[in-house]
Amino acid sequence: MQANNRPQYWRILKTLIKTSFIAELEFRANIAMKIFNDFIWYFVQVSVFEVLYLHTSQISGWGLGKIRVFLGCLFLADTINMMFYHENLEQLSERIRKGELDLVLAKPVNSQFMMSFFRLHPSYLLNFIFCFAWLLHSLHLEMGAVSIGVIFKILIMILCSNVVMYSLRFMVATSAIVLGRAENLAQIWYSLFRMSLRPDFVYPPWLRYVLLFLLPLGFIASVPAHVVLGIRPDYWVLIALSISVLFFTMASIFWHTLLRKYTSVSS
Amino acid sequence: MRAYADLALRTQLEYRFNAFADWCLNPLISTVVELAMWWTMFQAMGVATLGGYTREYYLSYATWALFFSRISANWMYEFRMMQEVESGSINAILARPVSFYEFYLGQFLGYKFFTAVFSLWLPAVISMVMGGTTDLARLPVSVLLVFVYLVFTYNLTFCVVSFAFRLTKVSSFTVTKNFFIWLASGELFPLDLLPTSLKTLSMYLPFASACYLPVGFLTHRLGWEEMARGFTVTLLWSCIVGGLAMILWRRGLREYTGTGA
Numbered sequence: 001m002q003a004n005n006r007p008q009y010w011r012i013l014k015t016l017i018k019t020s021f022i023a024e025l026e027f028r029a030n031i032a033m034k035i036f037n038d039f040i041w042y043f044v045q046v047s048v049f050e051v052l053y054l055h056t057s058q059i060s061g062w063g064l065g066k067i068r069v070f071l072g073c074l075f076l077a078d079t080i081n082m083m084f085y086h087e088n089l090e091q092l093s094e095r096i097r098k099g100e101l102d103l104v105l106a107k108p109v110n111s112q113f114m115m116s117f118f119r120l121h122p123s124y125l126l127n128f129i130f131c132f133a134w135l136l137h138s139l140h141l142e143m144g145a146v147s148i149g150v151i152f153k154i155l156i157m158i159l160c161s162n163v164v165m166y167s168l169r170f171m172v173a174t175s176a177i178v179l180g181r182a183e184n185l186a187q188i189w190y191s192l193f194r195m196s197l198r199p200d201f202v203y204p205p206w207l208r209y210v211l212l213f214l215l216p217l218g219f220i221a222s223v224p225a226h227v228v229l230g231i232r233p234d235y236w237v238l239i240a241l242s243i244s245v246l247f248f249t250m251a252s253i254f255w256h257t258l259l260r261k262y263t264s265v266s267s
Numbered sequence: 268m269r270a271y272a273d274l275a276l277r278t279q280l281e282y283r284f285n286a287f288a289d290w291c292l293n294p295l296i297s298t299v300v301e302l303a304m305w306w307t308m309f310q311a312m313g314v315a316t317l318g319g320y321t322r323e324y325y326l327s328y329a330t331w332a333l334f335f336s337r338i339s340a341n342w343m344y345e346f347r348m349m350q351e352v353e354s355g356s357i358n359a360i361l362a363r364p365v366s367f368y369e370f371y372l373g374q375f376l377g378y379k380f381f382t383a384v385f386s387l388w389l390p391a392v393i394s395m396v397m398g399g400t401t402d403l404a405r406l407p408v409s410v411l412l413v414f415v416y417l418v419f420t421y422n423l424t425f426c427v428v429s430f431a432f433r434l435t436k437v438s439s440f441t442v443t444k445n446f447f448i449w450l451a452s453g454e455l456f457p458l459d460l461l462p463t464s465l466k467t468l469s470m471y472l473p474f475a476s477a478c479y480l481p482v483g484f485l486t487h488r489l490g491w492e493e494m495a496r497g498f499t500v501t502l503l504w505s506c507i508v509g510g511l512a513m514i515l516w517r518r519g520l521r522e523y524t525g526t527g528a
Binding site for chain 1: 282284285288289292293296297300303304306307308311312314317318434435436437438439440442443446447449450455456460461462
């Protein structure tokens with residue numbers, strides 16, 4: 001009987017997707033622009049490397065073909081981020097400041113879940129399909145036929161990359177509980193996130209280690225690209241899984257620790 | 268206007284860690300990352316020059332590009348202004364004996380002035396330590412160009428915000444605009460790396476004044492002639508976009524119906 005009283009997160013998520021989609025349809029021009037924006041973002045990222053490779057044929061042994069695979073991993077990871085938690089974490093500091101967390105804490109569901117997935121963007125499915133096609137096409141050009149095993153590896157690595165990205169960003173955003181306003185902390189996140197927009201070989205070795213194990217931004221796109229291209233052995237999938245579980249646990253502990261310090265802001 | 272600039276500083280200092288992150292932490296992290304990236308990239312490519320310029324030039328460029336792009340960026344006030352229109356809280360400002368344009372322009376320029384003053388320490392220290400091609404005597408002229416650009420970008424913001432009267436949610440317009448500026452201003456990479464035709468085109472747009480021109484002038488890549496053209500182009504575009512903003516704003520206000528007590 002008790003098990004039936006526990007919240008069913010899958011059903012909640014389905015309802016959130018449905019309500020978010022209805023809310024999105026209210027401002028159709030805005031959705032179209034958001035999707036278009038992401039395509040512009042892809043264009044900007046691609047153009048950075050296309051311009052650089054006008055002046056050189058390789059960087060650390062990576063030609064343009066491998067870079068396109070890297071970009072495919074990056075775009076795919078980013079699309080999931082945009083679809084599920086980007087907006088929620090961006091507004092988290094403001095929602096905490098305005099006292100919306102109080103309402104969430106009063107509900108019989110996990111507060112971290114509700115704050116992270118309150119508003120979803122199912123319309124980004126179009127971008128997901130595009131990015132997946134881009135990645136498969138780039139892989140096909142670089143490695144020939146793409147096997148089911150490689151597709152399976154892509155899916156696991158992208159899942160891990162999103163867990164890592166979510167956990168890091170969540171920890172930055174939730175600092176608003178103690179700091180009050182954390183708009184500029186979000187800017188720090190973007191500065192850090194910029195490091196994941198380039199393959200890790202463009203950084204010096206010390207920074208590369210930081211990006212792999214201390215602040216694992218390298219797991220967002222660089223490690224997935226290395227694994228999918230076969231540059232790093234398959235056991236890196238297990239490392240990615242371990243890192244993502246570790247950081248997700250850290251994010252949950254961080255949230256619950258901060259909640260203990262939280263004093264309600266609304267009346 | 269001075270009072271609004273003062274308001275901007277006080278608002279920023281309300282949350283001190285937030286201000287510290289904006290003026291110290293964020294510039295420090297992004298500068299270290301960019302410098303490390305260009306340094307290693309040159310090693311990884313195994314070349315002495317890229318697009319005809321040395322590693323030292325790119326390092327100086329990366330250091331100052333981040334400083335100028337931080338001053339010239341305008342997303343924070345743009346989102347706030349949109350929010351005012353979207354939520355209807357603009358009514359309170361419209362009822363005051365000041366214009367909405369002045370109210371936010373004062374805050375925006377004030378905030379940018381303090382951002383420039385408080386975050387200058389980092390590129391100045393790096394330039395002094397690393398040497399390179401930076402000529403600090405040229406800094407005032409570069410900063411002046413960026414402040415002229417700020418008027419242009421504020422007018423552009425006003426155009427975007429005016430659309431909120433009709434479409435309500437226009438935040439995605441800002442993102443589109445900022446992506447374009449990111450690329451066309453030279454923040455991502457020096458415009459020297461672009462193919463010649465695109466580079467020539469970008470010199471007739473005002474966005475180069477946000478980053479490429481002031482940094483190029485400061486690092487002795489560009490001379491007085493290019494700067495004079497930069498001032499002219501930016502002022503011209505500022506007038507055009509300002510006129511457009513005025514028309515769009517008046518039209519938007521005519522269609523707007525404010526409600527609430």
